[in-house]
Amino acid sequence: MPASVLLIDDEVLVRRGFRHALEEAADVVVLGEAGRAADGLLLAQRHRPQVVLTADVTQLTRLCGCASGGVIVLATEGTDEHLHRVLTDGARGFLLKRASHEELVAAVRAVAQGHAFLCAEMTARLLDRFEILPPIEELDRGLGSLSDRERQVLVRMARGRSNEEIARELYLTCATVKSHVSHVLAKLGQPNRMHAALLAQRMGLLSRAG
Template identity: 85%
Template sequence: MHVSVLLIDDEVLVRRGFRHALEEAADVVVVGDTAHAADGVLLAQRHQPHVVLTSDVTELTRLRACTAGGVIALAVEGTDEQLHRVLTDGVRGFLLKRASHDELLAAVRAVARGHAYLCAEVTGRLLDRFEILPPPEEADRGLRVLSDRERQVLVRMARGRSNDEIARELYLTCATVKSHVSHILAKLGQPNRMHAALLAHRLGLLTRTG
């Protein structure tokens, strides 16, 4: 699947940097960029991109209407107030402008497939506030029972990869990946892959293994 992206940000260097990072990926094409959301709406209507990356959130409703996958909001710091506002307005992703190359691509690909994506820093803050997961020490003990391969699969789940993408990256069959996911959920005592992914973020597993 080729993912088309529209960029909206009032800083030329930010747009250039994001365009360069995105166009390094063979499956991503940037169909346009602009400084203002009003102009972005016109570009979105013309190109019907899979994903819109925007720091100007004044036209979210109109952007969402002509975007196949969804809108990712960009922010410098990402305050709780900003996050609440844009999530309420229907964005599918939230990234800080200092996001890494891998995180940027993971967010774009996830939202293009219809999934939601929050950057790791914001996810960590949410987890600190809402105790929906076991305490870190208890969860860390659970991670120790995972095999090296299961850890690799869990990291990719946390990065928003689908089973098909994980299979390609790790040279496995889809059936094998599904089996690994089932074992991961059982061993960690998590009800679904979203909770398992949040747990991986909470424990910093993405920085410990690849």
């Protein structure tokens, strides 16, 4: 089933651009849009979307209760304080309004599936702060050891794809994709696919992959 989305933003052009990007994805459907959180809450209570994208966080806690997957907060600029506040209030995702259409769709897919999603800029800052990643030389060696197919799998992991989606895109079986994921984690020295995806974003693999 497609991921159902509700958009809330007081800028009509922003909503129009995001809606266009989401409707380009075959696995996403936009149920409606609103300019204010109060109006968006009424739509959310009526339609019960999987994901709410909102720039207005005045009703954030109540919106979280209406979205089966979660709420993604849209921000013009990302500060640590803002991120901490919205995550504490229940948001499952954080995205800058200047995000690419690809990152927007990846965020919706991830949150619709019950995962969390942070935009690449905030991810990089958090990684720098908590030093999750090993030294850059070690990362380069790990990435260099990946086969072409493993690199393709890693890029799709970073885009929020599930094993089933990766299998369809690369014409592989789910068992083969699972094996590739295990090899990627081992070669990169990462404990899980989330950390591997963060690493791919940090190292710029998404932009290089086109």
